[in-house]
Each structure stands twice: as structure tokens, then as C-alpha cells.
Amino acid sequence: MSRTGRTTADRERGAPVEVARPARRRRDTPRDRRRRRLLGAAAALAVLALAGWALWASPLLSVRTVRVDGATTLTAEQVRTAAGVAEGTPLLRVDVEAAEARVARLPQVASVQVARGWPGSVVVTVVERRPVAVVTDAGTRSLVDAGGVLFDTVTGDPPAGVVPLDVPSPAPDDPATRAALGALVALPGEVRAQVAGAVATTGEDVTLSLADGTVVVWGAGTDAEDKAAALVALLDQVASGALEPAATIDVSAPDAVVLR
Missing domain, CATH: 3.40.50.10960 (Rossmann fold)
Structure with a gap:
């Protein structure tokens, strides 16, 4: 007997041979496609929600330092106090315009710019008035x-x-x-x-x-x-x-x- 299970006599008589056919693939129905779209949309929303949380509320992207550049007569602490940016605040929630307005009220400041420094700092750059x-x-x-x-x-x-x-x-x-x-x-x-x-x-x-x-x-x-x-x-x-x-x-x- 051969490995195919046929005997020599079977081969000589020309007996039909059963050929193994691959399993038929299940047809993709509209319902399947709709389910996949829903799953993809749910996954995208989950990713967006995670990204939003990371930017808006996560401590991973929050203020750890407030750096002051350009201060000479003013101390860095005076500028930080005026800016009022609390450590731990998510960077995306830092109101840079309000911080600039607060620092600009210092009499010694001619101009100021406040910027987010990703991933965890705020940079306050001041130009002080020069006495004439x-x-x-x-x-x-x-x-x-x-x-x-x-x-x-x-x-x-x-x-x-x-x-x-x-x-x-x-x-x-x-x-x-x-x-x-x-x-x-x-x-x-x-x-x-x-x-x-x-x-x-x-x-x-x-x-x-x-x-x-x-x-x-x-x-x-x-x-x-x-x-x-x-x-x-x-x-x-x-x-x-x-x-x-x-x-x-x-x-x-x-x-x-x-x-x-």
C-alpha cells in the first residue's frame, strides 16, 4: 500500500482518487464590514481620548520648571511669582497670554514672552527697561x-x-x-x-x-x-x-x- 492509501490493485484498476480541497473561505458580508468599521472607529476614539488625557490632564506633560531668561535687576523668583504658573499644571492648560499680562505689570519690564517648553517647562523671557x-x-x-x-x-x-x-x-x-x-x-x-x-x-x-x-x-x-x-x-x-x-x-x- 502506498502512502496515499491506495493499493497496487487500486491503481491498476484506475480507481478514482480523492483530492483534498482547501476549506472554502467565508464570504465577507456587509455586517462584517460594518463591524470592522465600528471597531476601527472605537479604536481611533480610544487613541484620541488617551492623547487628550495625556495633553490635558496627565502629569507626564505638566509644568515641572519655570525658567526665566533676560532678568538682570529683577530676580528670577520675582518674575516667576508674577507669572503665576503653578508647578504640576498640564502644559496645555497654561494660559501664556495671562502669564505675559501679569509679568508685564512689573514696572521694570519693557516686554515679555511666555512659551511652553515641552515636555515639562515654561519659559519666561523678559526685556527689562534700561535707565537713561x-x-x-x-x-x-x-x-x-x-x-x-x-x-x-x-x-x-x-x-x-x-x-x-x-x-x-x-x-x-x-x-x-x-x-x-x-x-x-x-x-x-x-x-x-x-x-x-x-x-x-x-x-x-x-x-x-x-x-x-x-x-x-x-x-x-x-x-x-x-x-x-x-x-x-x-x-x-x-x-x-x-x-x-x-x-x-x-x-x-x-x-x-x-x-x-
């Missing part, structure tokens, strides 16, 4: 930035390079304040360091006093760059001995400077 002058208003000495904003008080000596400014009503929209600050900002650092004080009663009569006693009549706040260039050139000539020192340098008309 110091004014006395209602008995209080305050630092003033280039825009005329009074943003901090001082009791001792002001920072290096900060010029005492005498104006009647220091404020960002005050013409005298704007004109005087425009003059100081236009001067290069080495010349501004020689300015001992600035005075203006209106936006048309700015006067600078240098440390050596020289009085600079600046005049109006217009043409500040040209006036600064003329003053620098004259001071260089005086320093080199090409010109005799003058008690007063009038650069109110930069094309026709007068020395007295």
Missing part, C-alpha cells in the same frame, strides 16, 4: 527709560551712565521729558558719560551740563542725531587742542554751531 536718566518727582527719585517711563526708585547713587534730569512733569507724553531724553539717547556712550545733568522746561529748550562745567545748549528735540554729531566733533577738537575750550557750546542749529 533719573528724575525727582514728589520727593521720590525714579529711574526713567528712553520712552519716559518712570519704572524704579533709587535712594543712593543711580547706575553708571544715568543722567540726572530736571523737567517739570516727567512722563512719557511730556514734551520736555521726550526732548531731553532724545538728546541723551542720541549721544554716544562715551559722551553721555560726560553729561552731569540735563534740564528742560519745554520741548524747545534742552540744556546739558558736562562734568567739566561746559554748558551745551541743545534747544529743541529735533535733529538730535545731527546735534549729537556736531557736539562729538567739537569735543574731539577741544580734546586734541585744535580748539580752545568754551564755556558754552550751542548746537541748537547743528549747521551753525556757536562757541562762547
Whole structure:
């Protein structure tokens, strides 16, 4: 007998051979297809729900650190306190605009940006106001930035390079304040360091006093760059001995400077 189960006699008589056929595959019905679609949709919803939970409520993507960049006079803790972002808050739930608004209320801050740092930090980047002058208003000495904003008080000596400014009503929209600050900002650092004080009663009569006693009549706040260039050139000539020192340098008309 062979391995197929047929005897030699069977083969000789030509007996029919039974061939094993593969099982017929069950036809895919509309109901099956509908079931698969439902299962796929359920799986997709489960994935979306898991992702939503991970972003909105999971401690895996929550605030672990609040980093502060750009602070110099302010401490990082002062900025973090103002931002009010609590550790453990899911990053997606951090209201960055509200945090920016809170930090912007600090007088020393000129601008601020709050950003999420995935997977677990918030970054607060501040640009602090830079003092240009110091004014006395209602008995209080305050630092003033280039825009005329009074943003901090001082009791001792002001920072290096900060010029005492005498104006009647220091404020960002005050013409005298704007004109005087425009003059100081236009001067290069080495010349501004020689300015001992600035005075203006209106936006048309700015006067600078240098440390050596020289009085600079600046005049109006217009043409500040040209006036600064003329003053620098004259001071260089005086320093080199090409010109005799003058008690007063009038650069109110930069094309026709007068020395007295």
C-alpha cells in the first residue's frame, strides 16, 4: 500500500482518487464590514481620548520648571511669582497670554514672552527697561527709560551712565521729558558719560551740563542725531587742542554751531 492509501490493485484498476480541497473561505458580508468599521472607529476614539488625557490632564506633560531668561535687576523668583504658573499644571492648560499680562505689570519690564517648553517647562523671557536718566518727582527719585517711563526708585547713587534730569512733569507724553531724553539717547556712550545733568522746561529748550562745567545748549528735540554729531566733533577738537575750550557750546542749529 502506498502512502496515499491506495493499493497496487487500486491503481491498476484506475480507481478514482480523492483530492483534498482547501476549506472554502467565508464570504465577507456587509455586517462584517460594518463591524470592522465600528471597531476601527472605537479604536481611533480610544487613541484620541488617551492623547487628550495625556495633553490635558496627565502629569507626564505638566509644568515641572519655570525658567526665566533676560532678568538682570529683577530676580528670577520675582518674575516667576508674577507669572503665576503653578508647578504640576498640564502644559496645555497654561494660559501664556495671562502669564505675559501679569509679568508685564512689573514696572521694570519693557516686554515679555511666555512659551511652553515641552515636555515639562515654561519659559519666561523678559526685556527689562534700561535707565537713561533719573528724575525727582514728589520727593521720590525714579529711574526713567528712553520712552519716559518712570519704572524704579533709587535712594543712593543711580547706575553708571544715568543722567540726572530736571523737567517739570516727567512722563512719557511730556514734551520736555521726550526732548531731553532724545538728546541723551542720541549721544554716544562715551559722551553721555560726560553729561552731569540735563534740564528742560519745554520741548524747545534742552540744556546739558558736562562734568567739566561746559554748558551745551541743545534747544529743541529735533535733529538730535545731527546735534549729537556736531557736539562729538567739537569735543574731539577741544580734546586734541585744535580748539580752545568754551564755556558754552550751542548746537541748537547743528549747521551753525556757536562757541562762547
